[in-house]
Amino acid sequence: MFDKLLQAQQIAGDIKKRLxxxxxxxxxxxxxxxxxxxxxxxxxxxxxxxDFFASADREELEELLAVAINKALEQAENISQAETQAATREMFGGMF
Known part of the structure; x- marks a missing residue:
């Protein structure tokens, strides 16, 4: 059991480095x-x-910046989930 815990910690560290x-x-x-x-x-x-910055008003810029941030974070979350799922499948030999 302790070996599995160490393996899980190692895998989590590897995933973090890749991400x-x-x-x-x-x-x-x-x-x-x-x-x-x-x-x-x-x-x-x-x-x-x-050019866009010079012509945009503050409210428009803030809204669009939030949209871009959320899109980037959504992509990061998707990649993180995929990496974690792949590692889980590898660790448990396809049981999940």
Missing amino acids: DNLSVTGEAEGGKIRVTATGNKQVTAVAIDP
């Missing part, structure tokens, strides 16, 4: 706002097209 090295991007307004995050849901970059 730290994966990047996902969420976009809004046709790519004029782009948010990049890791597979562990850490936002690493925000890019706003300068």
